[in-house]
Amino acid sequence: MKRRIHLGAVLVCSLVSYFCSCSAFYLPGLAPVSFCEDGNGADDCQSVIQLFVNRLDSVESVLPYEYDVFDFCKDAKEMRPSENLGQVLFGERIESSPYKFNFKQDVKCSKVCTKTYKKGNQEDIAKLDFLKMGMQLNYQHHWIIDNMPVTWCYDVEDGQKYCNPGFPIGCLVTSDGRAKDACVINAEFNKKNTFYVFNHVEIKITYHSGASEGWRGARLVAATLEPKSFKQVDENTPNCETSSPMEIPGEFENDVSVVYTYSVTFEQDNSIKWASRWDYILVSMPHTNIQWFSIMNSLVIVLFLSGMVAMIMLRTLHKDIARYNQVDQADLIKIPSTKEKFSLPYEDAQEESGWKQVHGDVFRPPRKGMLLSVFLGQGTQIFIMTFITLFLACLGFLSPANRGALMTCAVVLWVLLGTPAGYVSARLYKTFGGEKWKTNVLLTALLCPGIVFADFFLMNLILWVEGSSAAIPFGTLVAILALWFGISVPLTFVGAYFGFKKPAIEQPVRTNQIPRQIPEQSFFTKPIPGIVMGGILPFGCIFIQLFFILNSIWSHQMYYMFGFLFLVFIILLITCSEATILLCYFHLCAEDYHWWWRSFLTSGFTAVYLFIYAVHYFFSKLQIIGAASTILYFGYTMIMVLIFFLFTGTIGFFACFWFVNKIYSVVKVD
Structure with missing residues (x-):
């Protein structure tokens, strides 16, 4: 609902x-919640730990679903914390769950609820089919304790441990015996055309005691779990150790009963500070080296472009301006003003070519x-x-x-x-x-x-x-x-x-009444090739960072590297500006004065490369299936591309606007 x-x-x-x-x-010391043992609770120290559930999502589908849609155990007194506008736009649906724990009271194999699906009941058939769909597409739970994600930590390559802020609702062994997704973690998941639901979770809550810190109670610093599958023979006396896995056949031929259970243990660890309790999640995402490589790669591009712009500004233009300011008193009876040098047919003016020839058209209003x-x-x-x-x-x-x-x-x-x-x-x-x-x-x-x-x-x-x-x-x-x-x-x-x-x-200069004819342009100074080339370097500065952003959006990974992102943002500003200035100068030297739109489109074309990369990412990195998910992916991508187009185009335009005003100010009469 x-x-x-x-x-x-x-x-x-x-x-x-x-x-x-x-x-x-x-930041440290900002509104932490303290927990005390049952009987010692007060307004400033809670004794009950409430577990909240968020929406479920999948890397194989763009469509997230609420927790209640999958027919899991519900809280009798369901509560929903207030959501801000950002949470609503992102589709977060946080609600309370029946999982409630008393602080420092370990629980072993406690029953939460039982869900039974009758063969002849159409409503039960629909619910079970939806649950199977969730397991087939590897939908993930997202649980929250004390505003922290409950993570599933497991070993990956090179002895590293990865902590996932979600865990699957189940998995599937296909009809050809291939174990998909989380089914590879258990050798007992081997029956063909069978779904295995993770109906048991072992939760470990780590806390930092305040006994020696000067504050009352304890603060939670980590919450991890391990999903498991157990088939219960007697739901009143559940067995969470030696039971066989909970199987749901691919064909619904008999009634199915799923018993959901949990175990919880508490562990004290005063080495983890409350202010750094997210670190164990972030450390498990070792992208720092890749990020620094991206920054260094981008800086090389920036240095190259900066050198080119400096060469133009300090060498080429400096020589031109210096020559205009040199007046041979012996050869000139009248010293013409700088502006007259562009209009009088004296010897120096006749030798001018390139960008100086179009001074009377460069500020002609664009179409x-x-x-x-x-x-x-x-x-x-x-x-x-x-x-x-x-x-x-x-x-x-x-x-x-x-x-x-x-x-x-x-x-x-x-x-x-x-x-x-x-x-x-x-x-x-x-x-x-x-x-x-x-x-x-x-x-x-x-x-x-x-x-x-x-x-x-x-x-x-x-x-x-x-x-x-x-x-x-x-x-x-x-x-x-x-x-x-x-x-x-x-x-x-x-x-x-x-x-x-x-x-x-x-x-800085007047515009002629009659437009100057633009000479025949070479291939590289024509509008389209110049625009296409202009977006390559800015995109080269951001494509590595773009990979992590797309992973955060579509693969549901946590994004936290805003420092790197801000640095790449600054590099993007510089790169778009310098690349546009360079191409603008080359076009003006070719006596093509139509720079207004071209300066906007040159850096704005980076958005086209963004779209091409998004298409590549869709087909190479994602396993999204279904027409609805595909339409949603490209629909939201088009919004990103439009915003990025306006953003980069504006940067390039104003950089070029400043540059053109700067170089043509040499003909401005004081």
């Missing part, structure tokens, strides 16, 4: 979550200036949002412990940054000589967000039809629209008002 979130609650939640995120990051200004306004909004979000994440405000904070922060920032979007779009549109200011403002506020919302709405319809927990409730959709039209759009109008009120950006 999907919970409907009240419109007003979401509006308040989204705003409050953003402003409160400053005190919600994961489709309305659309370009709209893209640049939206790109500015996305750039500022991304920068602030990553900066806060680096400081720890948006850590994995603060669930949903990253998405909540991004959405609220985007809503509040409508003013710079309207200002930039209006100012550039006025510079281009545009007069339809109402159309410009409306397109800035509605065009790109409308495309994203339409795509998101279609994907949400598919999720709703499939019964997935990721389907956004109708109230949340209304809340998003209210944030968009109630806050973002008015702020865009405010920014556009100040943008149109300002004078147009002053150009």
